[in-house]
Amino acid sequence: MEARYRKTLLLKDTGALDRTKEFFNLFLERLREEGLQEEVQVVRAGDLGMYGYGLVVKILPDEYTYVNVEAKDVPKIVQTSLKKSNPVQDLLYTPREKQMRVVLKNCGEVDPESVDDYILHGGYGALKKVLTEFTPEQVIDELKTSGLRGRGGGGFPTWMKWNFARKVEAAEKYIICNGDEGDPGAYMDRSVLEGDPHAVLEGMIIAGYTVGASKGFLYIRAEYPLAIERIQRAIAQAQDYGLLGGNILGTEFQFDLEIRLGAGAFVCGEETALIASVEGKRGYPSPRPPYPSVKGLWGMPTVINNVETLANIPVIFDRGGAWFSGIGSQTAKGTKVFALTGKVKNSGLIEVPMGITLREIVYEIGGGLSEGKKLKAVQTGGPSGGVIPDKFLDTPVDYEHLMELGSIMGSGGMIVIDEEDCMVDIAKFYLNFCVDEACGKCSPGRIGTFQMRNYLQKISSGQAGEDDLDKLEAICRATKKAALCGLGQTAPNPTLSTLRFFREEYLEHIRERRCRAGKCIDLLRYKIKQEKCKRCGVCAMHCPVNAISGSREEGYRIDVEKCVKCGQCFEVCKFDAVTRE
Amino acid sequence: MAKLTHQSLDSFRRELEENKGDWIKVGMSTCGIAAGADEVYRVINEEVQKRGLAVRVEKCGCAGMCYAEPLVEVCVEGVPRSVYGKVDKDTALKIVDKHVSGKRLVNDHVFNVKVK
Known part of the structure; x- marks a missing residue:
């Protein structure tokens, strides 16, 4: 069948300002002036899989991609690429496909029921x-x-x-x-x-x-x-x-x-x-x-x-x-599928050639962190793996390199962690999982994980001493050596790896009784700063346990005895008068 | 169905290729269904039948862009093959109306285009 349009132009602003509609109208206008409106269709795209390239234009069927397009470029693009079929060289960009679909080549392509x-x-x-x-x-x-x-x-x-x-x-x-x-x-x-x-x-x-x-x-x-x-x-x-x-x-x-x-x-x-x-x-x-x-x-x-x-x-x-062996790194061939989740903009299922760096995965495929937060670490391998801090983001992803960093490739979970996550809390989360799931057959798996969890609990509630870190590490090492199955042997990994890379955060919990991410609720204290408070009363209205008392005349106070540290007041205050320490 | 043999597999595939016309595929893995793909699939099916269009509506698995589910891919002769993301009931109707019948892409939901 004859196509209705000779060419298709897709556009999307990938920068901070969304000027997609503005450019959509610019192109439409220009096409009308040139009398091309019946030959070219202009389409606002939802997402072109590229981020931080300003206004991006794609032209089909020629497959030209233009980046950082400005208003002055519009007539040139229409003249060169839409009226004729030539590329505008100075705007041209060749997208490099980071993903490679081998295992997933049929996923989303083939009807799985047929x-x-x-x-x-x-x-x-x-x-x-x-x-x-x-x-x-x-x-x-x-x-x-x-x-x-x-x-x-x-x-x-x-x-x-x-x-x-x-x-x-x-x-x-x-x-x-x-x-x-x-x-x-x-x-x-x-x-x-x-x-x-x-x-x-x-x-x-x-x-x-x-x-x-x-x-x-x-x-x-x-x-x-x-x-x-x-x-x-x-x-x-x-x-x-x-x-x-x-x-x-x-x-x-x-x-x-x-x-x-x-x-x-x-x-x-x-x-x-x-x-x-x-x-x-x-x-x-x-x-x-x-x-x-x-x-x-x-x-x-x-x-x-x-x-x-x-x-x-x-x-x-x-x-x-x-x-197949032509894909991937020296020791790991082929591709790996990862479930990219956590504080990343585009979570989803990705497949990449082995040996790609974590930076490429997080920033180029995942589109960076959500809300412009700073990356702290990437967790791989689930409860058997560990965390990889941001300074190692250029590490190639394969079995050996991840192992060197105390993590593992695992089955393919990849969780992006930002500054609002507490490393002690993350270690505790995985250990809680292991304690729940321990089958009970061997004592290192049954008792070791339980004791490790207790130490982490002690640290996150501010009751631990510095010597507890050594004890925790000793149990970790013993469990690693003595557990019966692979799951038991690897259960200490998240704890060991957070201790290795984020020891100062553990020490902060112990010495200063402080959790910088604000996750360990036993260490938090909410307070109202009187000099900043505008006495609007919104915090008192939102407090679920009526721990905030006072009036618009006298001002408001938080009763530490009643406070359950849910953080509602902190969230709702428009004047930053509620502080969290 | 007669059993396939190693001699008949290729000719069976060619037969399938010859009969493959236009199609719409809705991402119907758990991630898609959680985002509402069930309804999108039903709406598209109903609309295609109502209009008597010669396009097959099929299911497919997870294309990976979980942040953009439900995903709908459309392959219709004369229009660039496109993947639509964040499709709701209204967008689904637009896809049938504009893309399939009108041979024109739908604004604001294109996530990917594929050149054959």
Whole structure:
């Protein structure tokens, strides 16, 4: 069909002043003068994914991007790029795409409820290629070339895991997909399961063919009802199309899948506990070795991979291991999906090549901090990770570099922290999580986390002495060494890393009984400064516990005995007369 | 559905490609639904049916821009393929009216354009 417009001009002001409408009218006027109004459509964009470039103009179909456009440039743009199709060189900008979609390439593209749409986008092509052109040994070689490492947190090379399971002789072998995503603030796996379920299935079928398994389980937490529904539908469709079951794609290979629901225990994301849970037992971890690839589900060799790892498999075989290994850094190949959240302007799901810096992620993809606040640190790896302070923002993101800084890549949670967050409070938050979720099997995990939390509580309430910091550290180190499973061993990480980089903040809590971020409520005291107070009474009206007494004639006072330190008065005072110390 | 084989997979894909016309996709992952994508999906479906337009309305997963949900992507011949963000009921109706029927982009909600 003939297009209605020959060209499209999109514009958006990305600076401090929003002049989008003003320029919209300028362009319209100019186009009318030139008699081009029927040939070019001018569109106000909602967001062009660029920030701090002044007025941005995009012209289609030529794909010219102009930045910092001023009113005087309008006639030139109309003349050069709209009447004709040439670029205005001095305004031209080539946007560099920071993100790279490999795992998420189908998320937001493919209808997750339709296997046809997946096939239309090239789906199951990798499976066909593997089944007809590759022996299991060749699959392992290709994976080795690709350099893929586990995306669940540990970063173990995937080909080794598969190869261990392949080499063991056994009556039955299993493939398990770990979809028990439990880190606070992380939702990468959910998005993949909901957005591209067939890719996970395809990855599992290829894994089954490689190691010689005929049965697989998807372990998904019950809190993800939509993911479960879509995976269920995907399994039924795949069975219907002959992509699961006997004689897959008309070959001898047979493989089938089932879903197992997790009941929401964080520990079940740990592989040995997960296997126990699939077996119908209580989700307790057990010591390794033996590793699951040798002795796993029902004592049989079991490959257990994270959702994102499995979603990488079809792409690797579609485009080749060499292509995959061309992406990323020296030690980490491919891309990583992160759930970027916290005090960042554009929170969301991002996928970046390994080795990108944190600065690029926060400022160029995330659009910087909300409300122009100053960045303090970035938390990665959830309750097993740590914080990376702003001076290390240029660190490349990969397994080794994050480990050096006492954090981990983890499954992909990334929380941006600004000056209004207290580091003691953050450490306490993660420890509270670990205390709640500790399974209780080993004492370091059960008692260690509990004691660490108590010390943090003591610090944040201003009752700790300096020697308590040493005791806290000693327990951290002991737990790290002695806990049974990975989750216990890494539980002290948030505490250790905040102690390492923000010790002065801990000392402030202890020596000065002060919390600079105003988060530790036991250390706060609200006061009304009489010389600034205009006696409007708004604070007294908002106080939920009637702790503010007085009148418009006498002035107002806060009764410290009654005050619950909710901060309402501080928020509502227009004259900064309420102080927080 | 007859079972696919390694010989028939590619021809099946080509068949699908030939039948692929214009489409609208609504981001229907948990993030989209939480922001109101359910209603947007329903409104667009109803409006497309009411007008008898030859455009398929489908669901898709999370495109990553959670801050801009609900997201709607429109691919209609003769108009640049566009992603709309922060779509509510009114914007959804505008998308069907202006973009699909009128072949013109809707103001203030374009978050991305893709050139084929």
